[in-house]
Amino acid sequence: MVDLTAVDLARFQFAFTMAFHILFPAITIGLASYLAVLELCWLRTGRQVFVDLYHFWSKIFAVNFGMGVVSGIVMAYQFGTNWSFFSEFAGGVTGPLLSYEVLTAFFLEAGFLGVMLFGWNRVGPGLHFLATCLVALGTLISATWILGANSWMQTPQGFEVVAGRAVPVDWVAVIFNPSFPYRLMHMAVAAFLSTALFVGASGAWHLLKGNDSPAVRTMLSMAMWMMTIVAPIQAVLGDAHGLNTLAYQPAKVAALEGHWENRGTQALPLLLFGIPDMQEERTRFAVEVPHLGAVILTHTWNGQIKGLKEFPRDQRPNSLIVFWSFRLMVGLGLLMIVLGLWSLWLRRGGALYRSRAFQQAAVAMGPAGLLALLAGWVTTEVGRQPWLVYGVMRTADGASAHGAAPVALTLAIFVVSYFFVFGVGFAYVLRLVRKGPQTFDASRPPQGGPGQEHTPMRPLSAAEEGG
Template identity: 50%
Template sequence: MELDPLILARIQFAFTISFHIIFPAFTIGLSAWIATLLGMSLWTGNVRYKDLAQFWTKIFAVSFAMGVVSGIVLTYQFGTNWSEFSLAVGNVIGPLIGFEVLTAFFLEASFLGIMLFGRDRVSPAMHFTAAVLVAVGTAISAFWILSANSWMQFPAGHEVRDGIAYPVDWWQVIFSPTFGWRMVHMLTAAYITTGFVVLAVGARFWLKGKHLPEAETMMKMALGILVVLTPVQAVIGDFHGLNTLEHQPAKIAAMEAHWDGTHPAALVLFAIPDVVAEVNRFEIAIPKLGSLILTHDLNGTFPGLKQFAPEDRPPVLPVFISFRVMVGIGLLMILLSGLGAFAWWRGKLFRPNLLMQVFANTWPLGFIAVLAGWITTEIGRQPWVATGLMRTEDALSPVGAATVLTSLILFVLVYAVIFVSGGYYINRLLEKGPVRHVPKEPLRPTRPMAAAQDSGRIALSAGE
């Protein structure tokens, strides 16, 4: 069987980006959590917040390093596997990635060391400030990456000359029509992801009877933010969906497995889309509810897949499934957050019951939802690598399948080592738990020094 370099290059990029996105999704929220803890310590004077900040800072350091290492290759792939893409849109994408380096990376590099090693070396206010600036840096990094990706989803502010895109309005390039809701959606997802990790770690400590004050603090603070953000994320997702319908209707049609746009759309709960027959097999659906959600009208209509040429349709099955995984986990998160907040309000949160056991195992939820969301977003853009400008098949470098396969195998092996070693070390840090800080006592003079001081006092007395 002859290997297809396009398929291999797509698998390679999908693998590396899926591996990488886990870490920014965590560190964006984790840096904000650490800054919050240091702010609480500064405000209340309670050393417990500082101890928790120190504990999570160690985990942040490992996760941040893994994210940097796994992310470096993504930029290089634009030149190795996707050189035609770089040639066609590099005038737009290149500066956006460069802006990330000049703003986010420089800011993070300037204050990361103070955040990691500043305790007892700088003032508490300076330590808190450094943590805030690192958190801001991670958000700025997300800003530029999502700006570049949103432009690929719906290019704007450019002109095309001889097949090459040139920016003519940077404001429109940076803030393309799909950018706003995608940025808010992603940042909120990062904070929710971290919230469930913190909640799970706190629940595990509590069930083991270890670090109980710290465990209760983690769970209360995590639930406090999750009970707000999880339903808010559902609202954000609704607005994001309406924006996607306006600018990328084919993606919405694939997400909903909606074939005939001349009739109101059902909300398809389950189905197996049949691309050849252009129907859904084994469909379980609620009539007209899809139209109500997307058009706010039971009899509203929106474009179906049949209204797009077959070569312009996204792959339906992966987009349809990944979207439902994301939404399903989102609804589960809302339910768990609500149950936790209700138990807290009733004074029954900290009990060895089923809910506490569930909380102890919720840490993967955010990561799975983020991955499902990115699968929906990126596969839903196909067959375009930059919508309306370049198809994915035209963006490939003139490299052989054997070369791409070799690099793919090497990436899998290297990333496996990174993930296993990093995951092992993070797990060790989690098992160890927070270390309670013991203030250092001022140095006392040694006995010879004390004797010398006594002799000096005697001499002074004799002189008097």
């Protein structure tokens, strides 16, 4: 039986709630920008199909936005309950960054969300488009502050330790720390790809079910254009992020490569498969490609990197976890590129809308973006261990002084409640997707009154027509 400590359980609790929460902002970021593009296309062309798609996806956006807010609030409380010593040490840095996220992004989103969701017939098209753009901008600003705080934990700078606390001395250095630009771009593009796969899978599913409407064709086509163009860009960004990680967190790179030691002057190989063994300090059943690791990580033919044996045992990430989470992320990314190229080839003669094999593949790839996103976060966060603030504060030193029993109890409550609450939310989103785009009558004026169209009192009301 595994003997889990309070720190282990607190880490798992944060990871569990984070795994749920990160899915919602990713889709929110992507859908908000997608809605802005749809409305811009409608303003420029006047085509009804873009109006229909806007109102279809705005319902799903509303549900997703609501679940994201709820799951985010729960995560914030854990800093005080499970990670109080971290909050005491780093609160002078992370507290203001998270406050800026509320003061800028959340207020911007909240201020214009009502206009975006319920103002189609109540404000002019220009003002409504502005509201949609500002909500989309708010989602990106939110990601900027959150990733600024998390990136500082990965590559901390711009602070001094005074009386046992991190005190900011240069906010520009704090925010624009070495890993921040790479992580922000990588995360934003991951959100766009996750949304494109979700939208594309929805369109492909409807085509497989015989719903071959202009709206369905349009959303599949737009999603595949995004996949074709952006998936290769993500590979380039991932390479740049990897080089940055090698420079500032070499132990993480050694762990995700399953690389223990250099063999004389032999170039670093790429391990396609293997089972890293932390106790025996080797990677079992390794399947290697000579020189390819050197080409990817050093951009040279005969390059080498530090092996895990060059780091103290108590400063090594769990190689088994990050080795496979990294390969899951990269493998799914390669499949995204293949899917995009396949769609480009099928566009000749309109085969994109007739190929059942491609449509089935697009449906199967629907959750791939979110799975890759989760795998990437596992690689990032587990690869940072045993540090909470890299090189400054160890994870064990940041946890609250709880026993294992109360943390286990709250974890069990989270697991049960999350699967119930958010399971219902996911089911409702899929119900909306199955209904598909409907023709929206933009000329119908709001009536108000009992049983008639009225101004809803909450964001989730925007999705009530999907029931």
